[in-house]
Amino acid sequence: MSGxxxxxxxxxxxxxKVGWKGGERVTVVEAGQVRRFCDAIGDADPRWRDxxxxxxxxxxxxxxxQLPEALDYGKGWLNGGDRFEYLEPIHVGDTxxxxxxxxxxxxxxxxxxxxLFLIMDTEYVNQHGRVAVRLRGTRIRR
Amino acid sequence: MITTPPxxxxxxxxxxxxxxxxxxxxxxxxxxxxxxxxxxxxxxRSTGLPGVILHGLLxxxxxxxxxxxxxxxxxxxxxxxxxxxxxxxxxxxCRCRGVVKSVEGSTAELEIWTEDPEGNRTxxxxxxxxxx
Numbered sequence: 001m002s003g004x005x006x007x008x009x010x011x012x013x014x015x016x017k018v019g020w021k022g023g024e025r026v027t028v029v030e031a032g033q034v035r036r037f038c039d040a041i042g043d044a045d046p047r048w049r050d051x052x053x054x055x056x057x058x059x060x061x062x063x064x065x066q067l068p069e070a071l072d073y074g075k076g077w078l079n080g081g082d083r084f085e086y087l088e089p090i091h092v093g094d095t096x097x098x099x100x101x102x103x104x105x106x107x108x109x110x111x112x113x114x115x116l117f118l119i120m121d122t123e124y125v126n127q128h129g130r131v132a133v134r135l136r137g138t139r140i141r142r
Numbered sequence: 143m144i145t146t147p148p149x150x151x152x153x154x155x156x157x158x159x160x161x162x163x164x165x166x167x168x169x170x171x172x173x174x175x176x177x178x179x180x181x182x183x184x185x186x187r188s189t190g191l192p193g194v195i196l197h198g199l200l201x202x203x204x205x206x207x208x209x210x211x212x213x214x215x216x217x218x219x220x221x222x223x224x225x226x227x228x229x230x231x232x233x234x235x236c237r238c239r240g241v242v243k244s245v246e247g248s249t250a251e252l253e254i255w256t257e258d259p260e261g262n263r264t265x266x267x268x269x270x271x272x273x274x
Contacts, residue, residue, distance in 0.1 A: 033172075040169040041203040042159065047215045054206035054219055058199050063175040076189035077177060079198035083223035112190075 010072045011116060014105045017067060022100035022120070027060045031092045052090040057133045058082075061098035061122050064139050073116045073141040080117065080138030088132040095127040103136075116141040144212060148250050148273070154212045154240035159204050161196055163232045169200045191229065198226040201236065201265045205254045208238040213250075213271050220270040224254075228264035235259055240269075248273050 008016070029052060037056050038048045045053075064070070064077050090096060104119035117140055124133040166180045175197055178185035186194045202224045209219060230236050240254040249272055256265040 036168075037172040037203075040165060040172040041200065041207060042165070043203070043207040043211075045207075045211060047210075053203070054210065054222055055199060055203045058175075059173045063173070063177070063199070076179065079226050081223065081225035082199065082202055083221070085221050086219050089218075 010069060011105070011107050013069050014067070014073070014116065014118070017069065018102055018105055020065070020067065020102040022062060022065060022102070022122075025061055025098045027096050027098070029056075029060075029090060029092050029094045029096060033059065034092055050092050052092070054084060054086070055082075056090065057084075057096070057098070057122075057124050057135060060096055060124060061100055061135075063137075065100070065102055065118055065120055067102070067118075070116070070118060070141055074114070076142060078140040078142055080140045082138070083136040085134040086132075087134070088126060088130060090124070090126065090132050094132075096132065097125045099123050099125070110142065113142070144214060144273070148242045148245055150242055150245060152242045154208055154242075154252070154254075157204065157208045157211070157238040159236045159238065161200070161230070161232045161234075161236060163194060166194060166196065166200070166232060169197055169203075173197070173199060175199065193231055196230040196232065196236065198224070198265070201226065201230060201238075201256050202267075204236065204238045205240075205256065205265065205267055205269075208240055208254060209252065209269050209271065212240070213273060216274055218272040218274070220249075220272055222267070222269045224265050224267035226265055228258065228262055230256065230258060230264050236264070243268075 100122040120137045122135045237257040243251045252269045254267045255263045
């Protein structure tokens with residue numbers, strides 16, 4: 001019998017990270033930041049001079065989980081999808097605290113190899129302590 | 143902007159986006175998503191892509207614009223979800239479309255999607271809008 005014991009696979013190591021929190025990021029929403037975001041989308045609605053457009057919150061947290069282990073799987077990231085739930089509007093001048101949690105990790109076989117799904121929930125809490133937006137992001141390593 | 147109650151089956155006025163690589167750089171800066179597949183052709187190809195591609199969340203931003211410009215400032219977007227199904231490359235028009243799926247009281251459910259020039263739906267989504 002060989003004494004070699006293989007360590008946990010990258011999938012097992014990432015599954016063990018479910019519940020991992022991505023740290024808090026606090027941002028004071030600035031008019032210029034919102035304007036540059038709207039310019040990039042090409043949305044010139046004057047409403048966004050004071051209010052943040054629906055997808056603006058993505059600028060307030062990391063796009064992918066900052067887990068070095070994830071980079072050991074596949075060659076790159078793909079974005080699978082995003083689900084936003086809006087509870088309160090976000091305005092210029094608000095202080096938003098973003099908190100992300102890794103809520104699920106699973107593997108699927110695609111047509112050209114394995115895909116690793118990482119599901120992240122992010123809550124965006126305003127200066128009143130109320131959740132303004134919830135976001136569930138599906139990020140894929142392939 | 144809508145002025146009368148929406149009807150089931152009604153289509154939202156289409157929004158066509160002609161995205162450039164420059165715009166992808168702009169979006170990278172504005173969103174903080176500096177993943178190289180959105181502006182570095184060589185890097186994008188090294189990961190098996192045909193070249194740089196649109197950020198999924200940029201397409202989500204286009205679809206959010208489709209909804210809010212139709213629903214108007216008095217309406218409130220309650221939920222918005224998108225699933226990215228296909229790649230979109232700069233230099234090719236991205237059509238943003240939507241249809242009213244149901245209306246109950248002042249709440250409308252929408253189906254939204256982006257379409258490439260071949261008619262493939264590259265992003266699929268749903269939204270709930272409170273039209274007050």
